[in-house]
Amino acid sequence: MNTIVIGAGQSGLAAAxxxxxxxxxxxxxxxxxxxxxxxxxxxxxxxxFSPALYSAMPGQDFPGDPDHYPSRDEVVAYLQRYAxxxxxxxxxxxxxxxxxxxxxxxxxxxxxxxxxxxxxxxVAASGAFGNPHLPTIPGQDDFxxxxxxxxxxxxxxxYAGQRVIVVGGGNSAIQVGYELAEADTVTLATRQPIQFMPxxxxxxxxxxxxxxxxxxxxxxxxxxxxxxxxxxxxAGDYAAALESGRMDRRPMxxxxxxxxxxxADGARERADTVxxxxxxxxxxxxxxxxxxxDNDGLPLHxxxxxxxxxxxxxxxxxxxxxxxxxxxxxxxxxxxxITAPIAAYASGALASYGL
Numbered sequence: 397m398n399t400i401v402i403g404a405g406q407s408g409l410a411a412a413x414x415x416x417x418x419x420x421x422x423x424x425x426x427x428x429x430x431x432x433x434x435x436x437x438x439x440x441x442x443x444x445f446s447p448a449l450y451s452a453m454p455g456q457d458f459p460g461d462p463d464h465y466p467s468r469d470e471v472v473a474y475l476q477r478y479a480x481x482x483x484x485x486x487x488x489x490x491x492x493x494x495x496x497x498x499x500x501x502x503x504x505x506x507x508x509x510x511x512x513x514x515x516x517x518x519v520a521a522s523g524a525f526g527n528p529h530l531p532t533i534p535g536q537d538d539f540x541x542x543x544x545x546x547x548x549x550x551x552x553x554x555y556a557g558q559r560v561i562v563v564g565g566g567n568s569a570i571q572v573g574y575e576l577a578e579a580d581t582v583t584l585a586t587r588q589p590i591q592f593m594p595x596x597x598x599x600x601x602x603x604x605x606x607x608x609x610x611x612x613x614x615x616x617x618x619x620x621x622x623x624x625x626x627x628x629x630x631a632g633d634y635a636a637a638l639e640s641g642r643m644d645r646r647p648m649x650x651x652x653x654x655x656x657x658x659x660a661d662g663a664r665e666r667a668d669t670v671x672x673x674x675x676x677x678x679x680x681x682x683x684x685x686x687x688x689x690d691n692d693g694l695p696l697h698x699x700x701x702x703x704x705x706x707x708x709x710x711x712x713x714x715x716x717x718x719x720x721x722x723x724x725x726x727x728x729x730x731x732x733x734i735t736a737p738i739a740a741y742a743s744g745a746l747a748s749y750g751l
Contacts, residue, residue, distance in 0.1 A: 397421070397423045397485075397513065397515055398421070398515060398516045398517060398743060399421075399423075399515060399517035399518070399519065399738065399739075400423055400425060400503075400505050400513060400515045400519070401415070401422050401423070401424045401425070401518075401521055402424075402425055402492050402505075402518065402521060402522050403425075403427075403433065403523060403712070404424045404428075404431035404432070404433060404488070405431075405433015405435070405475070405521070406433060406453065406475060406712070406724055406727055407433070407521035407523060407712025407722065408426070408431075408433070408519070408522075409424075409475065409478050409479055409482060410453060410521075410711060411711045412424050412484045413453075413454070413455070413484075414728065414731040414732050415738065415739060416482070416483060417735075418735050419739065420739045420742060420743060421484070421485075422484055422485075422517075423484065423485040423486075423513075424484060424485065424486045425490045425491075425507065426488045426489075427489070427490065427491035427526075428488060428489070429489055430472075430476065430488060431475065431476065431486050431488060432471075432472045432476055433475065433525075434523055434525030434526070435471050435475060436468075437525060437547070438525075439546065439549050439568075439572065440468070440550055440551045441468075441571070442468040442568075442571070443466065443467050444465050444467075444471065444724070445465070445567060445595075445629040446603045446723070446724070446725060447463050447464060447465055447603060448460055448461065448464055448465075449463065450603040450604070450606075450607060450725050451466060451471075451723075451724045451725055452724065452725065453478060453725075453727070453728055455481075456478055456481070458474060459474070463601070471724070490509065490511075491507060492505055492507055492508075492522075493506050493507060493508050493682055494506045494682050494685050495682055495686055496686060497686060497705070498514060501706065501707070502514060502516045502707070503515050503516070503517075503518050505518065516707055516741065516743075516744070517708075518709070519708075519710070519734065520680055520695070520709070520711075522680065522712075523676075523678075523679060523712050523722075524675075524676035524677055524678050524712075524714070525547060525676060525679070527676055527677045527681075527693075528545040528546075528547040528672075528674075528676050529545075529672075529674050529676055530672055530674065531672070533649075533650075533651060535651045535653050535658075538652065538654065539654070539655070539670070540654055540655040541655050541667050541668050541670065542669040543669075543670045543672075544670075544671055545671070545672045545673075546564075546572060546671055547676070549671055551575075552575050552576045552579060555576055555579070558580050558581075558668035559580070559666060559667050559668045559669075560576050560583075560668065560669045561582075561585050561657060561667050561669070562582060562584050562585070562673055563586075563671065563672045563673060563674055564584070564585075564672065564673035564675070565586035565587075565588060565589075565590045565628070566626045566628060567628050567629060568673045569584060569673035570584070570628050570634050571634075574634055574637055574642075576643075577643040582643040582644075583643065583646055584638075584643060584644070584645040585646055585647070586645060586646075586647070586648060587647070587648045590626075590638070590645060591623075591627050591628065592627075592628050592629075592634065592635050593627045593629055594631075595629050595630060595631040595632075602629065603725070606719070606720070607725070611719060612726055613718045613719070614718060615717065615718060616715040616717075616718070619719055646660075647659070652670075678693070678694060686704070686705060686708070687704060688702055688704045688705055688708060695713065697709075697710055697716075699716065699717045699733055700716050700717065700734045701737055706741050707738065707741040707742055709734035709738045710734070711730050711731050711734065712727060712730075717733060
């Protein structure tokens with residue numbers, strides 16, 4: 397095989413389709429048992445923040461009312477159908493443990509099952525769900541309550557009546573905090589005030605404006621100047637919940653102390669559960685043998701094209717090239733961007749130039 401795509405979620409499927417359209421026949425290696433990436437492992441109530449109309453990948457419309465917000469399970473079913481029609485080899489239950497150079501310009505891909513596969517091209521599309529980010533806070537190891545990352549949260553039934561602190565000010569933190577607040581006392585602990593963006597602007601979903609104004613395609617260094625913090629999509633319910641006291645927001649606490657947390661003002665408060673909705677980092681440890689990552693485990697790349705190895709590319713990195721990079725609606729543009737150089741190298745086309 398001349399190209400291996402690692403990961404069969406939305407990023408891997410988009411990469412494989414783009415490579416196939418360019419005349420490359422890739423194989424996808426997926427650690428899980430179904431070609432739907434991490435979607436099946438998210439919390440039960442997760443729904444897309446973009447309507448179905450703006451959540452489709454090329455070649456397959458998202459079913460149902462174009463204005464509805466698809467549920468987690470709808471996305472899983474959508475990706476399964478997408479994989480079924482991808483016309484590429486997909487090996488599920490095949491976890492990649494390491495990738496190393498073969499000494500002749502190609503790669504050796506090693507799997508947990510003991511296989512070693514040779515390839516000239518590698519696309520790392522393994523996402524970030526397998527690498528949740530959990531900050532270290534003084535006293536954390538001795539906290540006697542329950543501490544978890546939102547990656548391990550499923551639904552509110554196990555937390556009824558508890559005092560819950562949700563750490564984070566992004567979409568997942570707000571959505572989880574809001575549903576827990578039906579039966580629990582919930583505080584959102586954030587380092588900055590929460591920034592809400594209205595779901596509807598001028599009677600249209602904000603994603604209509606993202607796609608028609610070009611906002612979706614703004615490069616990361618422009619976005620950093622426009623949006624100085626995390627933005628939360630809100631149809632009005634979340635801001636109203638904070639205003640009404642259904643849940644509250646406080647500056648981030650500074651320490652754990654037994655079964656208590658210590659707030660920034662020095663006040664101590666007992667907490668039953670602390671849920672960190674503090675994001676994820678790229679899950680790329682299998683590339684360590686290549687030397688393709690920096691000291692923080694982040695890929696060395698330019699727009700998804702490796703700056704360390706010919707034939708290596710990435711799809712699905714947050715803000716890889718734009719605001720929409722790791723979304724269902726935007727990931728294919730990044731896949732197309734890396735396809736030409738990966739295809740040229742993996743197919744041997746560059747040999748005619750003596751490379």
